[in-house]
Amino acid sequence: xxxxxxxxxxxxxxxxxxxxxxxxxxxxxxxxxxxxxxxxxxxxxxxxxxxxxxxxxxxxxxxxxxxxxxxxxxxxxxxxxxxxxxxxxxxxxxxxxxxxxxxxxxxxxxxxxxxxxxxxxxxxxxxxxxxxxxxxxxxxxxxxxxxxxxxxxxxxxxxxxxxxxxxxxxxxxxxxxxxxxxxxxxxxxxxxxxxxxxxxxxxxxxxxxxxxxxxxxxxxxxxxxxxxxxxxxxxxxxxxxxxxxxxxxxxxxxxxxxxxxxxxxxxxxxxxxxxxxxxxxxxxxxxxxxxx
Amino acid sequence: xxxxxxxxxxxxxxxxxxxxxxxxxxxxxxxxxxxxxxxxxxxxxxxxxxxxxxxxxxxxxxxxxxxxxxxxxxxxxxxxxxxxxxxxxxxxxxxxxxxxxxxxxxxxxxxxxxxxxxxxxxxxxxxxxxxxxxxxxxxxxxxxxxxxxxxxxxxxxxxxxxxxxxxxxxxxxxxxxxxxxxxxxxxxxxxxxxxxxxxxxxxxxxxxxxxxxxxxxxxxxxxxxxxxxxxxxxxxx
Numbered sequence: 001x002x003x004x005x006x007x008x009x010x011x012x013x014x015x016x017x018x019x020x021x022x023x024x025x026x027x028x029x030x031x032x033x034x035x036x037x038x039x040x041x042x043x044x045x046x047x048x049x050x051x052x053x054x055x056x057x058x059x060x061x062x063x064x065x066x067x068x069x070x071x072x073x074x075x076x077x078x079x080x081x082x083x084x085x086x087x088x089x090x091x092x093x094x095x096x097x098x099x100x101x102x103x104x105x106x107x108x109x110x111x112x113x114x115x116x117x118x119x120x121x122x123x124x125x126x127x128x129x130x131x132x133x134x135x136x137x138x139x140x141x142x143x144x145x146x147x148x149x150x151x152x153x154x155x156x157x158x159x160x161x162x163x164x165x166x167x168x169x170x171x172x173x174x175x176x177x178x179x180x181x182x183x184x185x186x187x188x189x190x191x192x193x194x195x196x197x198x199x200x201x202x203x204x205x206x207x208x209x210x211x212x213x214x215x216x217x218x219x220x221x222x223x224x225x226x227x228x229x230x231x232x233x234x235x236x237x238x239x240x241x242x243x244x245x246x247x248x249x250x251x252x253x254x255x256x257x258x259x260x261x262x263x264x265x266x267x268x269x270x271x272x273x274x275x276x277x278x279x280x281x282x283x284x285x286x287x288x289x290x291x292x
Numbered sequence: 293x294x295x296x297x298x299x300x301x302x303x304x305x306x307x308x309x310x311x312x313x314x315x316x317x318x319x320x321x322x323x324x325x326x327x328x329x330x331x332x333x334x335x336x337x338x339x340x341x342x343x344x345x346x347x348x349x350x351x352x353x354x355x356x357x358x359x360x361x362x363x364x365x366x367x368x369x370x371x372x373x374x375x376x377x378x379x380x381x382x383x384x385x386x387x388x389x390x391x392x393x394x395x396x397x398x399x400x401x402x403x404x405x406x407x408x409x410x411x412x413x414x415x416x417x418x419x420x421x422x423x424x425x426x427x428x429x430x431x432x433x434x435x436x437x438x439x440x441x442x443x444x445x446x447x448x449x450x451x452x453x454x455x456x457x458x459x460x461x462x463x464x465x466x467x468x469x470x471x472x473x474x475x476x477x478x479x480x481x482x483x484x485x486x487x488x489x490x491x492x493x494x495x496x497x498x499x500x501x502x503x504x505x506x507x508x509x510x511x512x513x514x515x516x517x518x519x520x521x522x523x524x525x526x527x528x529x
Contacts, residue, residue, distance in 0.1 A: 181383060188343060189364075189367055189374075189394055190397035
């Protein structure tokens with residue numbers, strides 16, 4: 001029995017990280033109608049910076065809970081700053097061009113970031129296990145489960161709630177939703193669409209950076225991690241529906257569960273199963289489960 | 293003069309949609325811009341709110357040149373409210389959220405949410421009943437009310453109504469004409485783009501007729517019925 005509980009927790013853990021990734025992508029797509037291929041490496045940037053801070057300053061510099069707050073926040077802020085530079089300089093000139101240009105430019109940024117990681121952090125993975133091991137483990141039957149994983153699962157749910165609150169219960173969220181529905185009309189109602197695009201892009205990127213900052217102590221910061229994450233985030237988007245936050249949440253849970261089942265029972269075709277499900281959803285409901 | 297449009301040319305892509313167009317609207321005045329479909333009414337309205345860039349010419353509002361200002365500045369600071377042809381109510385937002393957007397965003401003559409709601413309910417009491425309904429589930433007439441109320445929530449000096457009466461039953465048209473008169477009494481100037489000459493003549497104090505992007509008549513709305521050639525052009529015969 002306890003093995004199934006571990007399976008379920010692992011599925012939730014994976015879903016949590018995927019939700020954070022896809023939520024950011026969805027905010028950017030929902031408001032700006034841009035599929036940000038660089039998003040995976042914004043997640044990786046969060047991971048690299050967090051690991052670099054922990055390795056350079058030393059985990060001892062962050063007593064108690066600060067170890068779980070300060071380094072990821074630094075990662076998130078660096079990602080936010082990167083996004084703040086990227087949107088007006090690289091993306092804004094592309095808005096009036098065809099979508100292929102936007103895809104090309106974001107793909108270019110993905111590759112540039114990958115090379116920058118190699119240049120700045122070197123070819124070897126950055127690994128910091130202390131924050132992960134310090135939290136210890138919990139007993140589930142005869143098995144033990146890392147407490148850090150509970151933290152990451154909780155983070156996913158907290159961010160999901162915070163995003164729901166932001167989008168549906170605040171003036172800013174309502175303005176953001178209005179702009180995502182009809183940007184011309186929103187502009188005519190007084191929304192500064194340019195500024196809102198920048199803010200949306202930075203928020204979306206920072207959520208990805210947050211995911212990277214928390215996953216790095218469980219895994220490692222390694223070249224290629226952003227591309228791998230991006231591919232999985234796209235599966236979630238296809239299943240949940242482009243631009244839908246509810247879709248990101250449900251899609252992440254589905255992909256998390258499927259990947260866990262795949263890893264446990266069909267490890268050779270784990271990714272193929274995910275893409276197969278995505279293909280089925282695309283065939284039956286091309287807009288995804290919750291897409292417009 | 294509140295609004296002065298001076299000799300503007302507007303292009304959409306390679307097509308020139310407005311040619312040397314001039315018009316003006318005084319304070320507290322209701323003006324109608326009448327013409328057949330494709331004559332250039334919507335292009336004129338969109339140029340005034342700033343959604344279409346002006347290639348040459350000048351638009352001044354309250355004596356200030358607004359030609360280069362982006363739409364959000366015209367809406368929130370200059371004081372121009374816009375209700376588009378197809379209402380364009382935000383479908384996933386409730387009626388309340390649609391309308392409060394303007395109150396939150398307006399930087400012009402701030403008014404409390406409660407006072408604005410009261411003003412809007414005085415003009416469209418029907419909105420009380422559907423206040424929490426999502427825009428998607430509103431009828432065509434309700435969407436038009438929401439769209440006009442939303443533009444009003446910006447507390448504009450000038451309200452642009454594009455085809456406000458289109459597709460409405462005659463009895464509902466009367467209802468909307470009453471609403472327009474109530475809005476006028478608030479001290480708001482109104483420019484209405486309309487393709488129905490009879491409604492246009494009924495609601496406007498002054499009338500402009502437009503065809504192929506050019507103003508072909510300016511003056512008394514009732515006098516338009518004395519010129520059959522002009523009427524035929526406007527009606528697209």
